[in-house]
Amino acid sequence: MTARKIIVVGGGAAGLMAAGQAAEAGAAVVLIEKMQRSGRKLSITGKGRCNVTNVAERETFISHFGTTGPFLRPAFERYFSADLVAFLESHGVPLVTERGGRVFPVSGRAPDVVHAFVQWVIRSGVISHCRTRADALLLETGRIAGVQCGADTLRADAVILATGGKSYPATGSTGDGYDLARTAGHTIVPPRPALVPLEIDGNTAARLDGLSLRNVRATVLVDGDKRREAFGELLFTKFGVTGPVIMTLSGEAVEAVQSGCSADLVIDLKPALDSEKLDRRLQRDLEARAEEPMRSLLRGLLPKPLVGVCLQKLGMPAHRLGRSVSAHDRKRLGCWLKAFPLSVTGHRSFEEAIVTAGGVDTNEIDPNRMASRVCDGLFVAGELLDVQANTGGYNLQAAFSTGWLAGRSAAGGVPSSLV
Numbered sequence: 001m002t003a004r005k006i007i008v009v010g011g012g013a014a015g016l017m018a019a020g021q022a023a024e025a026g027a028a029v030v031l032i033e034k035m036q037r038s039g040r041k042l043s044i045t046g047k048g049r050c051n052v053t054n055v056a057e058r059e060t061f062i063s064h065f066g067t068t069g070p071f072l073r074p075a076f077e078r079y080f081s082a083d084l085v086a087f088l089e090s091h092g093v094p095l096v097t098e099r100g101g102r103v104f105p106v107s108g109r110a111p112d113v114v115h116a117f118v119q120w121v122i123r124s125g126v127i128s129h130c131r132t133r134a135d136a137l138l139l140e141t142g143r144i145a146g147v148q149c150g151a152d153t154l155r156a157d158a159v160i161l162a163t164g165g166k167s168y169p170a171t172g173s174t175g176d177g178y179d180l181a182r183t184a185g186h187t188i189v190p191p192r193p194a195l196v197p198l199e200i201d202g203n204t205a206a207r208l209d210g211l212s213l214r215n216v217r218a219t220v221l222v223d224g225d226k227r228r229e230a231f232g233e234l235l236f237t238k239f240g241v242t243g244p245v246i247m248t249l250s251g252e253a254v255e256a257v258q259s260g261c262s263a264d265l266v267i268d269l270k271p272a273l274d275s276e277k278l279d280r281r282l283q284r285d286l287e288a289r290a291e292e293p294m295r296s297l298l299r300g301l302l303p304k305p306l307v308g309v310c311l312q313k314l315g316m317p318a319h320r321l322g323r324s325v326s327a328h329d330r331k332r333l334g335c336w337l338k339a340f341p342l343s344v345t346g347h348r349s350f351e352e353a354i355v356t357a358g359g360v361d362t363n364e365i366d367p368n369r370m371a372s373r374v375c376d377g378l379f380v381a382g383e384l385l386d387v388q389a390n391t392g393g394y395n396l397q398a399a400f401s402t403g404w405l406a407g408r409s410a411a412g413g414v415p416s417s418l419v
């Protein structure tokens with residue numbers, strides 16, 4: 001019997017996994033990657049350390065994908081974090097679990113993960129064509145017949161699209177898959193940057209450029225209503241704010257800005273103290289350092305660049321002595337420290353977005369096989385799908401799990417859903 005021919009388009013996390021799985025299941029697999037080598041984005045993930053997955057239990061894990069999560073349940077039921085950990089450890093990449101359940105290679109090197117996948121794909125018998133771009137899908141009588149790459153026509157029984165989203169386009173993820181999927185009849189939920197730095201009104205951010213605030217609590221308000229909060233590190237840049245806390249909150253802020261609503265951030269600079277405790281602390285400080293000017297007194301409470309911003313926003317002269325601060329001004333200072341406001345004016349582009357929200361409408365994909373419901377022989381995996389999560393290893397696991405399922409199903413190894 002001749003082996004089933006499968007073309008995988010895209011050599012990222014999802015495509016490498018899909019190609020290797022399909023080959024191990026007995027298919028003749030060709031992997032097409034338009035960059036010089038596979039796994040470019042994977043090699044820069046997790047600030048070069050690659051947060052491959054998270055040890056959160058399955059339902060908690062799924063909740064990190066918001067409304068896009070339930071679609072992933074069948075893929076996670078078949079291939080989840082423990083499977084990925086076992087796979088990588090058995091392929092020479094020992095892993096370690098860190099704070100928040102995040103899993104990284106012990107070596108701290110994302111390229112080790114790429115190397116393990118690329119070597120495994122080669123050993124599985126996959127034929128890789130790098131520097132080859134899939135320009136079009138070959139469609140014959142409503143089903144997939146192969147892929148067009150320049151002048152070359154590559155025929156196949158099934159095609160797995162794993163071209164990723166539009167984020168960090170220098171890694172090769174330029175959104176080609178949206179057009180390819182559209183030609184096969186798919187609906188594309190409009191792509192938008194997610195996990196992306198935010199732009200802030202006025203010159204406050206520029207004044208604080210380079211300042212990192214650890215252990216703060218930030219809340220995003222949409223049209224004045226509290227939407228979500230996050231705790232951790234926040235970083236100022238010359239245009240706005242970034243860092244883990246902002247990555248978590250950016251989804252709500254981007255959606256608000258794009259739909260014409262107002263989006264504000266409120267930063268609690270002293271989350272360990274409630275308002276009363278903070279007021280008592282301020283009272284003590286003002287009494288103990290009564291002869292000091294506010295600009296030096298506040299250094300005990302704030303990093304240097306924030307002192308000037310704080311005094312200016314409160315309209316308080318820098319040289320005012322501690323003993324001259326009225327109870328009313330002390331309360332205003334306490335309120336500002338608990339709720340430093342920043343108005344969001346926009347967000348950075350796909351160039352700086354960690355993931356792309358939107359993509360192939362998951363209503364048109366069978367979640368039990370990652371097979372297209374609108375075009376026979378077509379499978380879709382990874383970030384090209386309309387699924388996205390917070391930071392924490394969730395996005396890569398989704399790419400690996402959907403890649404695993406697409407590879408196995410395209411090779412004929414996973415029975416069709418009966419539902």
Ligand SMILES: Cc1cc2nc3c(=O)[nH]c(=O)nc-3n(C[C@H](O)[C@H](O)[C@H](O)COP(=O)(O)OP(=O)(O)OC[C@H]3O[C@@H](n4cnc5c(N)ncnc54)[C@H](O)[C@@H]3O)c2cc1C
Nearest residue numbers: 010012013014034045046051134163164172382383393396
């Ligand atoms: C800076 C950064 C850090 C990140 N860190 C983490 C992290 O630590 N943990 C985590 O879970 N997630 C992280 N992510 C998100 C994660 O990297 C992605 O969700 C994941 O890589 C998506 O995998 P994918 O295979 O679907 O797509 P991609 O990794 O984007 O791969 C798609 C591949 O398809 C190729 N391609 C595109 N079009 C064509 C075409 N027409 N023909 C041929 N090939 C094509 C591209 O060149 C690319 O190699 C990070 C993202 C970024 C940008």
